[in-house]
Amino acid sequence: MDCYKIVLVTIVSFMLLVQNTKEWGEDGHVIVCKIAQARLSDAAAKAVKKLLPESANNDLSSKCSWADHVRFIYPWSSALHFADTPDSVCSYNNKRDCKDQKTGIKGRCVVGAITNYTNQLLDYGSAIKPKYNLTQALYFLSHFMGDIHQPLHCGFVSDKGGNEITVHWYTRKQNLHHVWDVSIIETELERFYDSELGEFIDAIQQNITKVWAKEVEEWENCSLDNIACPSIYASESSVDACKWAYKDASEGSTLKDDYFLSRFPIVNLRLAQGGVRLAATLNRIFDNDTKLAMSM
Numbered sequence: 405m406d407c408y409k410i411v412l413v414t415i416v417s418f419m420l421l422v423q424n425t426k427e428w429g430e431d432g433h434v435i436v437c438k439i440a441q442a443r444l445s446d447a448a449a450k451a452v453k454k455l456l457p458e459s460a461n462n463d464l465s466s467k468c469s470w471a472d473h474v475r476f477i478y479p480w481s482s483a484l485h486f487a488d489t490p491d492s493v494c495s496y497n498n499k500r501d502c503k504d505q506k507t508g509i510k511g512r513c514v515v516g517a518i519t520n521y522t523n524q525l526l527d528y529g530s531a532i533k534p535k536y537n538l539t540q541a542l543y544f545l546s547h548f549m550g551d552i553h554q555p556l557h558c559g560f561v562s563d564k565g566g567n568e569i570t571v572h573w574y575t576r577k578q579n580l581h582h583v584w585d586v587s588i589i590e591t592e593l594e595r596f597y598d599s600e601l602g603e604f605i606d607a608i609q610q611n612i613t614k615v616w617a618k619e620v621e622e623w624e625n626c627s628l629d630n631i632a633c634p635s636i637y638a639s640e641s642s643v644d645a646c647k648w649a650y651k652d653a654s655e656g657s658t659l660k661d662d663y664f665l666s667r668f669p670i671v672n673l674r675l676a677q678g679g680v681r682l683a684a685t686l687n688r689i690f691d692n693d694t695k696l697a698m699s700m
């Protein structure tokens with residue numbers, strides 16, 4: 405009996421631990437990557453399939469939380485999930501904000517990381533052996549394109565993007581960052597989609613083709629000959645963080661329907677934009693390689 409209890413306590417604690425370390429939740433990343441993979445050009449779809457291991461069954465979304473799982477074995481990668489601004493500053497500034505907040509190293513933020521892994525992937529199909537592991541570059545890029553669209557990944561430095569603001573999500577104690585990574589999506593799934601992730605993804609995809617059809621071209625757009633445009637996405641998140649995430653969610657507040665019903669459309673929009681832009685970026689990366697396109 406005692407032994408049974410110990411095992412049970414161990415399992416439950418482990419489950420709580422796992423739950424607490426989830427980011428933009430697994431669900432958020434699956435949604436972004438499923439939307440993206442369905443929008444790939446032939447050349448990009450082929451490249452992605454080749455870069456994924458057999459075991460992934462050509463499902464990019466199964467690897468889109470990989471970057472969270474390696475945060476402990478690659479400690480340098482921790483800073484790459486965020487681009488926080490000084491307190492109460494609601495606009496992202498590349499020069500000021502893109503750095504590792506602990507070490508001060510410049511360029512180590514989600515914006516720099518998207519540029520970094522985009523550049524690495526441009527070596528795909530080149531005659532010279534790439535310097536970096538391009539499978540990992542794909543995993544990182546796919547993950548960070550999700551993160552950068554979560555407003556509180558571009559929140560304030562002092563509260564760690566809402567991680568240090570304790571609120572109640574309905575009756576449950578939660579931190580504000582987690583509310584945006586996980587809880588809003590979870591509540592949407594339960595309330596509107598019978599907890600079926602596939603139905604939720606279908607609904608977003610329908611809106612991409614019907615409701616947002618006009619805007620989608622703008623989302624995909626990247627000025628001049630840039631392959632990736634992460635600064636734009638961080639700037640949008642930074643605005644949304646002030647306008648939607650931090651607003652009416654100070655330390656100790658209780659967030660209920662008022663907050664949920666006005667915020668979930670923002671979450672849906674950001675998930676849609678993340679997916680559309682990940683696809684557009686991968687298409688620009690792999691379509692650019694005409695040699696590859698011709699050889700396959």
Ligand SMILES: *[C@@H]1O[C@H](CO)[C@@H](O)[C@H](O)[C@H]1NC(C)=O
Nearest residue numbers: 484511512516517520521536
């Ligand atoms: C770029 O990616 C490589 C390989 O993951 C990593 O070692 C390097 O620190 C990254 N640089 C930035 C600025 O993210």
Ligand SMILES: *[C@@H]1O[C@H](CO)[C@@H](O)[C@H](O)[C@H]1NC(C)=O
Nearest residue numbers: 457536537538539540541543
């Ligand atoms: C590249 O990274 C993937 C994912 O971590 C790994 O499975 C694979 O073995 C790596 N490839 C090389 C050549 O190191």
Ligand SMILES: *[C@@H]1O[C@H](CO)[C@@H](O)[C@H](O)[C@H]1NC(C)=O
Nearest residue numbers: 604607608611615669672673
């Ligand atoms: C789709 O768009 C409709 C109309 O704007 C909106 O009511 C609904 O919440 C949207 N659904 C998703 C999943 O974005």
Ligand SMILES: *[C@@H]1O[C@H](CO)[C@@H](O)[C@H](O)[C@H]1NC(C)=O
Nearest residue numbers: 620621622623625626627628
């Ligand atoms: C895309 O960006 C270019 C250059 O910044 C601009 O000229 C064009 O009008 C934009 N197109 C859309 C659909 O936003």
Ligand SMILES: *[C@@H]1O[C@H](CO)[C@@H](O)[C@H](O)[C@H]1NC(C)=O
Nearest residue numbers: 526530629630631692693694
């Ligand atoms: C396309 O790829 C070639 C090399 O493969 C590179 O020289 C060129 O700069 C790329 N184009 C853009 C717009 O980055």
